[in-house]
Amino acid sequence: MDTMSPITPHKEINAWAKSRIRDDEITRYLNHGQSFLNEARIVHTLRAQKNPDPAQVEAILQKSLAIQTLTLEETAILLNVTDPALRARMEAVAGQVKQQVYDNRIVTFAPLYLGNLCVNECAYCGFRCSNTQLERSVLSLDQVRRETEVLTGKIGHKRLIVVYGEHPRMDVQYMIDSLKAIGDVRVETRRGTWSQIHRCNVNAPPLQIEELKRLKEVGIGTFQVFQETYHRATYARLHPSHTLKGHYLWRLYSMHRAMEAGVDDVGIGALFGLYDWRFEVMGLIAHANELEQRFGVGPHTISFPRMEDVPNTPFVKQTDWKVDDESFRQLVTVIRLAVPHTGMILTARETAEVRRQILPLGCTQMDASSRIGLCSYDRSDRVGQNQDAQTQQFMLGDTRSLDAVIRELAEAGFITSFCTAGYRCGRTGSRIMEMLKCGKEGNLCKLNAVITYREWLDDFASPETRAAGEKVIAKEIELIRQTLPDVYEYFMTYYQKTQDGERDLFF
Numbered sequence: 001m002d003t004m005s006p007i008t009p010h011k012e013i014n015a016w017a018k019s020r021i022r023d024d025e026i027t028r029y030l031n032h033g034q035s036f037l038n039e040a041r042i043v044h045t046l047r048a049q050k051n052p053d054p055a056q057v058e059a060i061l062q063k064s065l066a067i068q069t070l071t072l073e074e075t076a077i078l079l080n081v082t083d084p085a086l087r088a089r090m091e092a093v094a095g096q097v098k099q100q101v102y103d104n105r106i107v108t109f110a111p112l113y114l115g116n117l118c119v120n121e122c123a124y125c126g127f128r129c130s131n132t133q134l135e136r137s138v139l140s141l142d143q144v145r146r147e148t149e150v151l152t153g154k155i156g157h158k159r160l161i162v163v164y165g166e167h168p169r170m171d172v173q174y175m176i177d178s179l180k181a182i183g184d185v186r187v188e189t190r191r192g193t194w195s196q197i198h199r200c201n202v203n204a205p206p207l208q209i210e211e212l213k214r215l216k217e218v219g220i221g222t223f224q225v226f227q228e229t230y231h232r233a234t235y236a237r238l239h240p241s242h243t244l245k246g247h248y249l250w251r252l253y254s255m256h257r258a259m260e261a262g263v264d265d266v267g268i269g270a271l272f273g274l275y276d277w278r279f280e281v282m283g284l285i286a287h288a289n290e291l292e293q294r295f296g297v298g299p300h301t302i303s304f305p306r307m308e309d310v311p312n313t314p315f316v317k318q319t320d321w322k323v324d325d326e327s328f329r330q331l332v333t334v335i336r337l338a339v340p341h342t343g344m345i346l347t348a349r350e351t352a353e354v355r356r357q358i359l360p361l362g363c364t365q366m367d368a369s370s371r372i373g374l375c376s377y378d379r380s381d382r383v384g385q386n387q388d389a390q391t392q393q394f395m396l397g398d399t400r401s402l403d404a405v406i407r408e409l410a411e412a413g414f415i416t417s418f419c420t421a422g423y424r425c426g427r428t429g430s431r432i433m434e435m436l437k438c439g440k441e442g443n444l445c446k447l448n449a450v451i452t453y454r455e456w457l458d459d460f461a462s463p464e465t466r467a468a469g470e471k472v473i474a475k476e477i478e479l480i481r482q483t484l485p486d487v488y489e490y491f492m493t494y495y496q497k498t499q500d501g502e503r504d505l506f507f
């Protein structure tokens with residue numbers, strides 16, 4: 001691979017690592033020296049809510065249906081439900097809540113890993129620095145452009161999650177340069193129209209406030225840092241204290257720093273399989289509630305990846321906390337009910353079958369045609385390679401093409417939205433959350449979903465997928481005619497222009 005040299009002198013790495021953590025960018029958020037994550041309270045609340053009363057559960061479900069955020073106590077009650085009939089009721093309501101806030105839209109995206117260098121030593125990760133079985137590198141800007149050309153020009157993606165490791169070779173300047181390189185790529189499609197990535201979400205290590213301000217200037221979508229586990233003792237065991245990631249609070253307050261820097265679309269997540277899944281859900285909801293209370297806006301998205309197979313990483317097989325499919329159903333359901341207006345990301349770590357089962361419980365986003373090996377899009381295009389154990393962090397469960405995923409979604413009645421208008425029109429943070437809560441964003445999203453779906457079907461769909469998509473579009477247009485008569489004519493002019501080959505129209 002024509003990549004940047006992975007060799008960085010140890011001295012340079014150590015000096016860089018020492019300069020990363022700013023104590024004052026943690027302590028300013030503490031309450032009398034304590035973090036918002038009160039473990040004793042979480043444990044006590046989970047124990048206190050055993051054997052919940054069905055009437056109490058129903059009252060909580062009504063609150064979710066009213067699109068209100070649940071308290072930790074209410075979340076604990078739902079996590080403790082064991083009765084199969086009550087669980088089925090919770091799942092049905094979770095689906096209704098999603099429908100109410102996000103309608104039948106699913107947003108798709110692709111992950112783009114820009115390197116696998118890392119200074120950390122997380123026990124569960126293939127990128128940990130002691131793993132000598134991996135081929136290490138960071139993508140050059142030319143490689144970033146080539147990956148982007150395949151992603152947007154051949155597959156048709158408009159939205160990426162760009163993944164960076166914690167290493168001086170992937171510092172904030174590299175982030176800025178690579179995001180600009182991605183944004184500059186504009187590719188002609190086979191139909192003679194053009195395609196471009198319109199939104200780059202960023203998955204990165206914890207950053208300083210000044211660095212986050214620089215990222216905001218470039219124009220990023222959602223900024224993600226996952227806590228991995230909210231349980232401090234487990235965190236300490238899996239992330240050695242001599243490593244950067246060993247600092248629990250530096251990571252925990254990543255989103256506070258982002259908000260302070262003006263990056264108000266943030267994504268939180270936990271890696272399920274490191275500790276008790278009920279505790280982790282409580283940690284996520286405590287985190288979401290803290291952000292909402294302190295900054296007036298909760299996280300834009302929550303991710304809930306389950307630990308999957310990782311080459312040369314024994315911890316993954318040894319953990320006592322693997323989450324089975326039934327528990328996974330319940331944790332997804334409870335997150336949906338607890339934060340009704342927050343986006344939920346179901347990743348291709350899961351198999352296609354699991355994704356089919358879990359999606360209707362309230363998920364709003366999924367990746368497709370995902371490749372997580374370095375330069376895998378460019379290479380898979382030439383050699384048909386799906387997974388690359390030599391360079392990737394873990395193994396994926398679902399490597400189906402975007403075309404296949406969109407066809408399946410269409411057959412199940414979902415419309416795939418490629419809309420990125422909210423972020424580009426400044427509808428982010430508290431503005432979009434308020435609009436989602438009162439249903440206003442839904443109308444704009446519906447119109448934009450249809451326009452962007454039309455684009456994708458015309459430019460990229462196989463004949464089978466296009467046939468399935470036409471049925472969805474016909475239904476959606478009829479719904480717009482019936483429910484939004486004031487804008488119908490105006491909408492149809494945009495729709496016609498898009499059919500005629502104009503691109504990137506949005507409301």
Ligand code: SF4
Nearest residue numbers: 118120122125127128
């Ligand atoms: S989980 Fe992240 S920080 Fe930890 S070793 Fe892997 S890439 Fe590095």
